[in-house]
Amino acid sequence: MWCHRLSHLQSRLQNLLRRGVTCWAFQQLNFKSLFPLAIHLHHTASESLNCAWQQHEDHFELQYANTVMRFDYVWLRDHCRSASCYNSKTHQRSLDTASVDLCIKPKTIRLDETTLFFTWPDGHVTKYDLDWLVRNSYEGQKQKVIQPRILWNAEIYQRAQVPSVDFQSFLETNEGLKNFLQNFLLYGIAFVENVPPTQEHTEKLAERISLIRETIYGRMWYFTSDFSRGDTAYTKLALDRHTDTTYFQEPCGIQVFHCLKHEGTGGRTLLVDGFYAAEQVLQKAPEEFELLTKVPLKHEYIENVGECHNHMIGVGPVLNIYPWNKELYLIRYNNYDRAVINTVPYDVVHRWYTAHRTLTVELRRPENEFWVKLKPGRVLFIDNWRVLHGRESFTGYRQLCGCYLTRDDVLNTARLLGLQA
Ligand SMILES: C[N+](C)(C)CCCC[C@H](N)C(=O)O
Ligand SMILES: O=C(O)CCC(=O)C(=O)O
Numbered sequence: 229m230w231c232h233r234l235s236h237l238q239s240r241l242q243n244l245l246r247r248g249v250t251c252w253a254f255q256q257l258n259f260k261s262l263f264p265l266a267i268h269l270h271h272t273a274s275e276s277l278n279c280a281w282q283q284h285e286d287h288f289e290l291q292y293a294n295t296v297m298r299f300d301y302v303w304l305r306d307h308c309r310s311a312s313c314y315n316s317k318t319h320q321r322s323l324d325t326a327s328v329d330l331c332i333k334p335k336t337i338r339l340d341e342t343t344l345f346f347t348w349p350d351g352h353v354t355k356y357d358l359d360w361l362v363r364n365s366y367e368g369q370k371q372k373v374i375q376p377r378i379l380w381n382a383e384i385y386q387r388a389q390v391p392s393v394d395f396q397s398f399l400e401t402n403e404g405l406k407n408f409l410q411n412f413l414l415y416g417i418a419f420v421e422n423v424p425p426t427q428e429h430t431e432k433l434a435e436r437i438s439l440i441r442e443t444i445y446g447r448m449w450y451f452t453s454d455f456s457r458g459d460t461a462y463t464k465l466a467l468d469r470h471t472d473t474t475y476f477q478e479p480c481g482i483q484v485f486h487c488l489k490h491e492g493t494g495g496r497t498l499l500v501d502g503f504y505a506a507e508q509v510l511q512k513a514p515e516e517f518e519l520l521t522k523v524p525l526k527h528e529y530i531e532n533v534g535e536c537h538n539h540m541i542g543v544g545p546v547l548n549i550y551p552w553n554k555e556l557y558l559i560r561y562n563n564y565d566r567a568v569i570n571t572v573p574y575d576v577v578h579r580w581y582t583a584h585r586t587l588t589v590e591l592r593r594p595e596n597e598f599w600v601k602l603k604p605g606r607v608l609f610i611d612n613w614r615v616l617h618g619r620e621s622f623t624g625y626r627q628l629c630g631c632y633l634t635r636d637d638v639l640n641t642a643r644l645l646g647l648q649a
């Protein structure tokens with residue numbers, strides 16, 4: 229049974245008479261809502277309600293704001309925001325979901341203005357604002373991205389002329405911090421200028437936006453080519469593009485680099501937008517993209533140098549997407565640290581190598597490479613879930629300091645400043 233509430237009362241009544249049906253839900257409408265035209269007379273066209281709903285055996289169907297939405301009845305009961313079901317001070321559910329009958333159905337449904345009223349068999353009433361339902365429906369979320377981004381190659385990034393943020397304004401103004409975070413969220417990289425070239429000041433910067441993620445490398449790290457740790461990063465060798473800590477179950481969210489000193493040649497930093505490359509794979513070979521989201525891989529860090537003994541293993545696919553909207557949120561790409569593949573049969577392995585090659589070709593296109601020379605005073609933040617980094621081999625003495633940040637806390641700061649993250 230369909231219940232329409234169009235802005236034209238006439239056509240509604242005519243339709244009802246023509247079909248000879250009485251819709252019980254209409255009987256629930258009070259006098260006021262039977263004459264929406266009169267009530268909304270002074271409202272703008274955009275505010276006039278165009279809503280239709282239908283109560284099915286196993287779900288509630290709602291058409292509103294150009295969206296067809298389907299809601300499960302248990303879901304509707306579970307998301308009740310009444311005072312006894314939800315604590316709006318703590319934003320926590322009080323209702324015990326396990327107490328809801330899995331076969332629950334509303335006794336009556338009625339619409340008043342823009343609010344739907346569900347009366348449940350025990351008499352409890354749940355109110356739903358139509359806009360709340362649109363915002364929180366699966367159908368609404370499916371069309372949205374969690375994180376708006378600008379995908380880039382070297383030309384796109386350079387043309388955008390993304391401004392760096394000054395150390396003082398980053399530390400002292402919310403506006404500076406917000407600009408910085410907005411650029412960081414959009415591009416996956418961002419710079420802060422005029423930072424005193426010390427580990428302490430770099431730490432201060434990091435703490436302004438997040439919590440520092442302490443790892444096996446320490447809290448703040450400070451490294452040079454002394455092979456003090458069992459990893460190529462601690463040499464003068466070139467490093468091809470990669471993301472870090474792929475061997476953690478949750479790779480570090482953000483990497484901060486500050487080059488404190490370099491007396492020598494080479495050592496430029498390479499940056500590549502992994503999501504731009506992945507997007508090219510999706511366009512050119514969607515089934516290869518899909519395979520890269522499905523095949524679980526291990527990455528591994530085995531270290532036995534000096535006092536350092538570590539064995540880390542992280543499992544996950546190269547590309548991670550949200551299942552409901554297919555949005556990419558994490559790329560795990562490190563050919564150095566990739567472990568033995570023993571999680572898939574041989575034929576899948578071969579298809580995986582093909583897909584990996586396609587992605588690698590995209591990642592290695594010279595036009596996708598953005599090269600920068602890190603200098604004392606210029607701190608680089610990299611989204612390690614999106615942007616790959618590498619470095620050119622170098623000569624001479626080079627000192628880099630930095631840290632990893634916990635992603636949740638960076639996003640928390642961004643949201644508190646009003647950014648979408
Ligand atoms: C940044 N820092 C020098 C501390 C660690 C480097 C880690 C290198 C490792 N192969 C990886 O890619 O995760
Ligand atoms: O030395 C560099 O510029 C970066 C090395 C590296 O990839 C890392 O430390 O994660």
Ligand SMILES: [Fe+2]
Nearest residue numbers: 461471472617
């Ligand atoms: Fe790295």
